[in-house]
Amino acid sequence: MSRTQLLKQIFNAHSVAIIGASRRMGHPSHLALMGLIESGFDGKIYPINPSAREIDGIKAYPNIKSVHEPVDLAFIAVQAAKVIPILRECAEKGVKGAIINSAGFKELGTKEGTEREEEVSRIASSTGMGIIGPNCVGFHRSSMSTMPGLPQPAEIRAILKEKGNVGMTSQSGWFCGFYIHRCALRGVRFSTAISSGNEADFTTIDFLEYLGEDEDTEVITMYLEGVKDGKNFLKVSKAITPEKPIIIWKVGLTKAGSRAAFSHTGSLAGKEGIYGAVFRQAHVVQAFSSKELIDLTVAFSLCKKPKGNRVGIISSPGGFAVATADACERSGLNVPRLSEKTCKELKKFLPQYSSTLNPVDLTMTAIENPQFYPECMKILDSDDKIDSMIVVTGAGGIYDEFIEKSVREIEKPVMVVLTPYWTVETEPSASAKAGIPTYAYPEEAARSLAALTRYAMVRS
Amino acid sequence: MSRTQLLKQIFNAHSVAIIGASRRMGHPSHLALMGLIESGFDGKIYPINPSAREIDGIKAYPNIKSVHEPVDLAFIAVQAAKVIPILRECAEKGVKGAIINSAGFKELGTKEGTEREEEVSRIASSTGMGIIGPNCVGFHRSSMSTMPGLPQPAEIRAILKEKGNVGMTSQSGWFCGFYIHRCALRGVRFSTAISSGNEADFTTIDFLEYLGEDEDTEVITMYLEGVKDGKNFLKVSKAITPEKPIIIWKVGLTKAGSRAAFSHTGSLAGKEGIYGAVFRQAHVVQAFSSKELIDLTVAFSLCKKPKGNRVGIISSPGGFAVATADACERSGLNVPRLSEKTCKELKKFLPQYSSTLNPVDLTMTAIENPQFYPECMKILDSDDKIDSMIVVTGAGGIYDEFIEKSVREIEKPVMVVLTPYWTVETEPSASAKAGIPTYAYPEEAARSLAALTRYAMVRS
The missing domain is CATH 3.40.50.261 (Succinyl-CoA synthetase domains)
Incomplete structure (x- = not known):
């Protein structure tokens, strides 16, 4: 199965386990649960928590193995040290995709964190399970969103539930949610918006290829800290831009910004001039601030x-x-x-x-x-x-x-x-x-x- | 009496006549009346309208001569052709200052409009009456505002009534009101904000000198289309900036912008390079958009x-x-x-x-x-x-x-x-x-x- 096909399955999951599900308001797992419910997800939700019998009125399970139905997707929000054994359990259970919300990987800048992240990559490639993250908040689609479902005007919630033409990827999870909401205020609708985090398995380039092929997506936008394979990024972008515009806000282009990007998602942010040259070659539209990315999204998707x-x-x-x-x-x-x-x-x-x-x-x-x-x-x-x-x-x-x-x-x-x-x-x-x-x-x-x-x- | 003293008297007027007062919502005279009332002006208001006995519950007069108390300030909102005789009546009555709201002067680009404006200047200099405008909306102070009093949250109204440290001048009347409200949303308070319009009598430079001397004003900001006397502007600015920052958004710096500025307030907008050099010499802080002017106002007045x-x-x-x-x-x-x-x-x-x-x-x-x-x-x-x-x-x-x-x-x-x-x-x-x-x-x-x-x- 191609990476794009695997992503398509993940984005159309029929059942989701929230592993490390907490009742605490503001806890990421709780925000993800609220996101799923508010987006009107019509599949099955399985909160996993060894010491709860139900969460928000939904039956909870002590671990993924005790769920006797198939689980397509797992949203994992536990301490970093517990992520690896849980990923293995998910793979054994036959879960197709996992979103690792937990932080505490390469972005730590420690040997332990880097090794942990390498293990995530190995599990993905050896089991075939697709992994988004770690250190991310998953994705938003009109039919199914794991993004924090904070209270917001009904008019915005209505816009978020309508399918749209913008596909987005962001290495920052918080920015992904912020951007979606600010864009929705301006009337923008999304096909798929993805928070990619540290990218131990699926990378920005995988998501870019997916959005390039996706029929609903007419405009691709991006918050980018860094890409690992510049040549491939150029090749994939070049293939897409004759058909669909790609608009990128590249951050971490200054010395302090680059240092911050590394401690944020472990990204090597690279030089302003190099990225500028790549973007020009690929006919990518470059935004120089979050506000500009939002304004350009409005123009390209609505005008x-x-x-x-x-x-x-x-x-x-x-x-x-x-x-x-x-x-x-x-x-x-x-x-x-x-x-x-x-x-x-x-x-x-x-x-x-x-x-x-x-x-x-x-x-x-x-x-x-x-x-x-x-x-x-x-x-x-x-x-x-x-x-x-x-x-x-x-x-x-x-x-x-x-x-x-x-x-x-x-x-x-x-x-x-x-x-x-x-x-x-x-x-x-x-x-x-x-x-x-x-x-x-x-x-x-x-x-x-x-x-x-x-x-x-x-x-x- | 110096120009600055005359302005001080106008800004502290105890009685205001609204000449051409209309009951129609949205009519400038009605907006000015609402502005006065909402700002809590505690002096006398005299609506002047030959065919009304009262407007918004306030006794109206057929003309300024029929008001038997002294009138400090007149807000004139009649057709351009009627402005000159009314100004003469005001001068005869001993009115100290007049705000001409009416448009239809130099900005028309016609001989008639230019001559009309020249006559306004002559009346001012021959009678000693101070004139703001034409083609302006007057001024805003915490105690007395002629600016459109559009409905707005109570929290903003409360901020607009507090005396502050920002003095502002704007050749655009609409922008003056817009700027005040956007700044108030951000917590900025004003000493005096002045819409100067076509500047037939009082010019930006007069207002600048006033604000330079005004004890309440710590920061001076400006929407500028053009100044008539560049040398004097430089001299006055240079004298102020060692004590108080001056922040200017200069518009009309492109070909189309300059054409628009002329048809707006009859201003000759001038070249980008020339203004830039003047601003640098005078240590003026230059803003390049309305948003930047607002953001800089927040920084300089609150930080x-x-x-x-x-x-x-x-x-x-x-x-x-x-x-x-x-x-x-x-x-x-x-x-x-x-x-x-x-x-x-x-x-x-x-x-x-x-x-x-x-x-x-x-x-x-x-x-x-x-x-x-x-x-x-x-x-x-x-x-x-x-x-x-x-x-x-x-x-x-x-x-x-x-x-x-x-x-x-x-x-x-x-x-x-x-x-x-x-x-x-x-x-x-x-x-x-x-x-x-x-x-x-x-x-x-x-x-x-x-x-x-x-x-x-x-x-x-």
Whole structure:
């Protein structure tokens, strides 16, 4: 069975054992259990705990052997020293895959930790059991998630349960969960998001190959500390990027960052220049912060691809009209004057002191005239000097659904900057829920649109 | 009377007329009225409207002459063509200052608009009445605000009513309000924030001089499209920066941005290189986006000044430990290894697989052990290899007050990165309300700390 096939089986497990299951709120095993339940996992769950008869109302077992049904996947959250014997038990039981949540392996930087991790690798290769981790939190899919199921608005939980087009891998478990939630707030849906940890068995490259072949995945994103086999990484990436964009936030590129990456997941993080060269060769889109990775994910997964780099800007706040123009030009986009015909049509209904030069500055009269937005968008949609639009709203939620409808009706790609005073990123806006790319600041929208435009123009 | 004295009188007005007062929700005059009422202005308000007997329960007058008490300040929101005769009436009545909200002046780019604006300047200089605008929304002070009083959480309203140390000027009226609210969410309090618009009379330089002399103002920030007298701007800035930092977001620096700035407030925006050189000469801190201006305001107004550039990082999320180290080094800060003594003390209570090298990676066990934060901060506080700290929390609001208390107890400057999944920037966190500098992403904290450190080291 290929690695990709094995992963497919793991991601579609029908039964999961939580080994080291604890009732303690905040304990990783408890968070994993909550994650499974909240994601609506419809298979069997077996909490394993030698001294509990049930956990959260689910029958518990003293060890994996006492479960008499088949177990597809084990989530292991015990002390590092106990992991190896448990892995052996799992293999004997015929478990297909294991997620090792426990820390205390190579990242310790000790002989003991390194040897322990090598033993994990040997068990995987000698038994054929697929192992994710150690030092990870497993994976998130719309149908089955082992990620910490912390309390969150119902609107976010609903988005997390919808199947999407983004596949993600992260060597940091915490970041994987953080990223999923921040992306969901912006309306992004996932195919599979994987926390890969120390990668004693399955590596980033295995997950990359899987996501490359996965039909649901259209965009691949990544938090990367380091890869063990650079040549193979380049080869696999190169094969994928003609079909699907890969967006990577590579961390540990400075001296202190590299030291931190080693003590985090035992990764050798490598030099900035080397990784930059590899990414350029493979046509990987590089993000330089977590925020940028999230913003790019929104652009690549939710926005249509622009046919060229000429942006039309429509703004009600005048200050952000100027800022958006600056940000677009700084990002390499072009903000041309609109055609005379377009200006004339706009002047028919906009106030005298508005501007139609591009940016189209609606002025704050748009607060009283929200129909300005759809009317302007429609006119710019038929101006052949414009390939995409950034629309900046000055007011709050009342325009949200208004804009949502008009974005659907026009053909060109549109990004929306939502700038109400008191709601930003905590609840998904109506636009975000509807799958419209939304941003809180013009510079973030401009940078993301520029990256998407560059990608679209190279790939067209 | 000096310009600064005249401004002081305007900012401490005891009576305000709203000329062109409308009942329509969303109309600028109505927003100004709401702003005045919500800020708790305890002087007299006179709505002026020829066809209303009262507005929002306040007695209205047909014109300014029919008000028989003295009027210190007039907020004018009528059609541009009607502004000049109204200004003359105000001057005859002895009004000290006027805010012209109306647009339709130089920013039109027409002969008519330019002449109208020149007439405003002439009225100001011939009558001695001080005029703010046209095309502006006035000013915000804790005791008296003409800024749109949109509905917002009570916690923000409470912060807006507290007197603070930040003085701000903005040529964009909308941005002025947006900035105040976003800053208040982060715990920033204001002395005076001024929307200066087209600057027919009072200019950015007048406001800068005022804020330079104002005892309450410790930090000056600015949204700038352009200044009319570059030499004077340089002279005034140079005189202020040895005492108070000036942070400027200059927009309109690209071709499209400059075109947009002209049609926005009639400003000639100028070249990137020229402004950059002026800012460097004057030791002005330059921000390159609205977000950066906000982040720098938080740093300069709320954070202690570091004595050197060596940062200690404490993080519970491992991924953000790496990212914070990267971000600090990229921003020019130093992330040194901690002293052996410090490592030993930390190892006493942190789990074996945590890291004490700097970043101090608490691992996600901090979720169950929130006391790790104050304990680690205290130990780093006495390590003389460290000048400042960035603390990254992995969990939500439950740690917020915990961290607030510990930040107060330590001597070194601390910035906090709050990374809960579902609350980011919509409600002020307990830490923000308490005046602790908080950030949503490590890169933003690192960049802001680096700017503050550079400033502190030059000025010490």
